Amino acid sequence: MNLDELFLAPGRPGGDDEGNVVALVRQFTEKEILGKRLDYLNDYPRLFQDRLQKLAHDIGLQRLAMTEEDGGFGWCLPEHAGGVLEVLTEVGRADASAGVLFSMNYALPFSATLDRDQAAPFLSDRLALTSVILPGPGFAGEISPLFHGRSVLARVRRTDAGAVLNGRTMRPLAGGFMADQYAAVCTDDDGRTCLALVPGSAKGIVKGPALLTTGLNACTNCDITFENVQIHAGNVFSTPGIAEALSSWLSLFLGGVSLGAGLNLFEILSTWCETRVIKGSGLLKENPLCAAVLADVAEELAVTKLLLGNLADILSSAGGRQDTARMFAYAGMIGARVQQSVMKAINRGLELMGSAGYAKEWHAEKHWRDVKTIQSLLCGMGAEAPTKMDTARFFFACSQI
Amino acid sequence: MELFDDFSRPLEYISPLDKHFRHVLRKTLEREVISVRRRFDEDWKDHHLIEPAFDRLMGELGLQKALFPQEYGGWGLARSDYFFRIGYMLCEEMGRADTGMAVALAVTFWPLLVILLEPYENERLIREFAPMFCNTRKAVFAANAMTEPQGGSDIENMGLLKGRTIQTTARLDGDEWVINGHKLWPTNSGGVSKLFGVPCTTKPGSTDTLDFAFIYVPAHLKGVTQGNPYEKAGMAADKNGDIWFDEVRVPSWYRAHGPGRDAEAFYQLISIGQVMSVAFMTGAMLNLYERLFEFVSTRTYGNRPLKENDAVAGIIGRIAGDIDICRILGHEAAMIGDRRNKPFGRSIISEDVVGKIRNIKDFVSDRTVEVFGKAMDVLGHYGADRDWDIEKHWRDVKIIQLWMGGKQLCQMEAARYYFNCETL
Numbered sequence A: 001m002n003l004d005e006l007f008l009a010p011g012r013p014g015g016d017d018e019g020n021v022v023a024l025v026r027q028f029t030e031k032e033i034l035g036k037r038l039d040y041l042n043d044y045p046r047l048f049q050d051r052l053q054k055l056a057h058d059i060g061l062q063r064l065a066m067t068e069e070d071g072g073f074g075w076c077l078p079e080h081a082g083g084v085l086e087v088l089t090e091v092g093r094a095d096a097s098a099g100v101l102f103s104m105n106y107a108l109p110f111s112a113t114l115d116r117d118q119a120a121p122f123l124s125d126r127l128a129l130t131s132v133i134l135p136g137p138g139f140a141g142e143i144s145p146l147f148h149g150r151s152v153l154a155r156v157r158r159t160d161a162g163a164v165l166n167g168r169t170m171r172p173l174a175g176g177f178m179a180d181q182y183a184a185v186c187t188d189d190d191g192r193t194c195l196a197l198v199p200g201s202a203k204g205i206v207k208g209p210a211l212l213t214t215g216l217n218a219c220t221n222c223d224i225t226f227e228n229v230q231i232h233a234g235n236v237f238s239t240p241g242i243a244e245a246l247s248s249w250l251s252l253f254l255g256g257v258s259l260g261a262g263l264n265l266f267e268i269l270s271t272w273c274e275t276r277v278i279k280g281s282g283l284l285k286e287n288p289l290c291a292a293v294l295a296d297v298a299e300e301l302a303v304t305k306l307l308l309g310n311l312a313d314i315l316s317s318a319g320g321r322q323d324t325a326r327m328f329a330y331a332g333m334i335g336a337r338v339q340q341s342v343m344k345a346i347n348r349g350l351e352l353m354g355s356a357g358y359a360k361e362w363h364a365e366k367h368w369r370d371v372k373t374i375q376s377l378l379c380g381m382g383a384e385a386p387t388k389m390d391t392a393r394f395f396f397a398c399s400q401i
Numbered sequence B: 001m002e003l004f005d006d007f008s009r010p011l012e013y014i015s016p017l018d019k020h021f022r023h024v025l026r027k028t029l030e031r032e033v034i035s036v037r038r039r040f041d042e043d044w045k046d047h048h049l050i051e052p053a054f055d056r057l058m059g060e061l062g063l064q065k066a067l068f069p070q071e072y073g074g075w076g077l078a079r080s081d082y083f084f085r086i087g088y089m090l091c092e093e094m095g096r097a098d099t100g101m102a103v104a105l106a107v108t109f110w111p112l113l114v115i116l117l118e119p120y121e122n123e124r125l126i127r128e129f130a131p132m133f134c135n136t137r138k139a140v141f142a143a144n145a146m147t148e149p150q151g152g153s154d155i156e157n158m159g160l161l162k163g164r165t166i167q168t169t170a171r172l173d174g175d176e177w178v179i180n181g182h183k184l185w186p187t188n189s190g191g192v193s194k195l196f197g198v199p200c201t202t203k204p205g206s207t208d209t210l211d212f213a214f215i216y217v218p219a220h221l222k223g224v225t226q227g228n229p230y231e232k233a234g235m236a237a238d239k240n241g242d243i244w245f246d247e248v249r250v251p252s253w254y255r256a257h258g259p260g261r262d263a264e265a266f267y268q269l270i271s272i273g274q275v276m277s278v279a280f281m282t283g284a285m286l287n288l289y290e291r292l293f294e295f296v297s298t299r300t301y302g303n304r305p306l307k308e309n310d311a312v313a314g315i316i317g318r319i320a321g322d323i324d325i326c327r328i329l330g331h332e333a334a335m336i337g338d339r340r341n342k343p344f345g346r347s348i349i350s351e352d353v354v355g356k357i358r359n360i361k362d363f364v365s366d367r368t369v370e371v372f373g374k375a376m377d378v379l380g381h382y383g384a385d386r387d388w389d390i391e392k393h394w395r396d397v398k399i400i401q402l403w404m405g406g407k408q409l410c411q412m413e414a415a416r417y418y419f420n421c422e423t424l
Helices: A016-032 A034-042 A044-058 A078-094 A095-111 A116-125 A242-277 A288-317 A326-354 A364-379 A387-397 B018-034 B051-058 B085-099 B098-115 B123-134 B261-296 B310-338 B351-380 B390-402 B407-417
Strands: A128-135 A152-158 A163-170 A181-187 A193-199 A205-208 A224-231 B140-144 B169-173 B176-187 B195-203 B212-218 B224-227 B238-252 B300-303
Touching: A016 A034, A016 A044, A016 A078, A016 B051, A016 B407, A034 A044, A044 A095, A044 B018, A078 A095, A078 A242, A078 A288, A095 A128, A095 A181, A095 A242, A095 A364, A116 A152, A163 A193, A205 B407, A242 A288, A242 A326, A242 A364, A242 B051, A288 A326, A288 B407, A326 A364, A326 A387, A326 B390, A364 B351, A364 B390, A387 B310, B018 B051, B018 B085, B051 B098, B085 B098, B085 B261, B085 B310, B098 B123, B098 B140, B098 B176, B098 B195, B098 B261, B098 B390, B123 B238, B140 B176, B169 B195, B176 B195, B176 B212, B212 B238, B212 B261, B261 B300, B261 B310, B261 B351, B261 B390, B310 B351, B351 B390, B351 B407, B390 B407
Parallel strands: A128 A181, A152 A181, B140 B195
Antiparallel strands: A152 A163, A163 A224, A181 A193, A205 A224, B169 B176, B176 B238, B195 B212, B224 B238
């Protein structure tokens, strides 16, 4: 099955280098993860770590978004958005957890220019994981600084020695329990939104217990509290629009991860409906009602791929960090839509597979849990309401919402 | 609204037993199940936590004997005019706590209903099996071994296929039935059940319901092999696995009723199963409302409680509205069942009752899956967090939408009735 021929992407002049990397990732994941699904499932914690290490270092994905001067692939510029998207789609097709971890790593250099020290963890032989803390729900009875209505729970205070960070019971997107560093959206003394890069080993970081979650089970998460955490002044990025940019790139990249999971569900479903019969004889896929469901699955995934390809182009041509309002509106809008579409595709697929879709053996249910987790994380809180407000602000210049 | 109990249900439908039974049951479930359910997922294989909870409910409280006649030590509920409505209440309360436990209990009743529900009572078999469930304080399970590998839920499509696709065979040899076949996915398989109800055919390929047989098979008999339970996305309290019957011999009178009546009595299970499925889902949604209420009251957007934001209120208002409507529909479905023996009622194996109840189940399933998905998004960063319980229900209720032929069979049964389709 050639997924590239079935699911078309908008025309994008990707260079040979991008194509080679994408092909390499696909080759690796097909051989080492997709081709060994049952082993992978049965020994998941160990094999996940092993495959993640290999993707990060043998294939080189950890260095993908680092500059060439620092020894990376140089894919940290907006023009490489499409290439990164394709890589993450391939990773997500194999395991969304790995895709989410790489997405958070990549969103950081796409949003902020890292100096050599900040880039160093990604260029080492150790696995380096960034856990992103975005604004989210606040606590009733407390007044928080707001980022487009969402509460910013971390605050940074500049000092002579650098900066001090405080924030209580924040929920990272994923991987908070295992992170090597945190990229936390915070506010400074002047109430400006900024981004703080916090080494995971810094004193004053208090981790809550590891959380049990619906999906992304390899990205162990926990609540994080910063108690007077001291960081270098250079680790606070105050560029206007930086939080919008981070959020936008995450919308694109996590969309790619979910698309990958959806495409693998499509492959699983295709295999399944070639062997199942209905009403005692005919192949399931030849039944008109079932065929209509299959069409829904394909349609949602095809539209998702087109939308994400276009979003990558929009983010590239928007000049990346220069046009954050438009980026934020489009990325939020399309990001939410593609998660809905992939969830619909997977839900419809499970409807046909019935109990086989629900059993771990077929792996469909893992994609279902993982993508739902990504979708909820991207909502932040309030389902689609906050993103709708962002959209209304951009298109209708609403100023009071 | 003061309490989740205020979600609508037609009060004139409610059984006199409802208030007190519900109170006792809810207290027991909160103590024995809700307090520990967040650890059920890791307990899916061993049931170290789940089994004691079943013992409290089914054995000590006595739920497993509820349907048996009083003269055999039961509560006699299968003979009640309120059978469907009491069942609905029971399944709703169980579903609020854990839909996996709810289905394991309800499916224990399921094969027994083939011989317990008037006009298809079989006194001899009731006398045979009642002690197994009524004379113990330990949980005892039964299973309805229907689904077969080759055709998924085709067997539940009795309206069209009339048992044609069944490959599990029953052969009469003297005064014994000899059973051969392979079933998969029954609730309470995976080593749990002591008794199976097995739909089989006496003539493979036949479309004559006279050749359909429903035969009871005790799990300990020679030739019965059960596989290990499957690992699933949710429903940890409900074990599912493969069952093989290899030349299994049972007394000839273990057949429920005989040619023709077996198919009728079995077909009742479709409507009963659909009504109770709706009850599981409305129960889970009541719990969703409780947890969601807490979240949207204590977490903020724009420094105001989420529920006070107009856009969020639009979403949670729709969620609550859907729960309300689904609960009304569920009680209506139960009432359709309880009208079966009334002059103005219809048999639960009639095409219109099957079609209407399938339709309600399909509608409520879709709303439930959507409501839970939306609620997880309202929780956002916390939506996938087990501590908020909603994600567990989200995983659990999906299989309710899929089982018993799933959405597509519901649609076909509804079309068959509403549009007089003849070939679907």
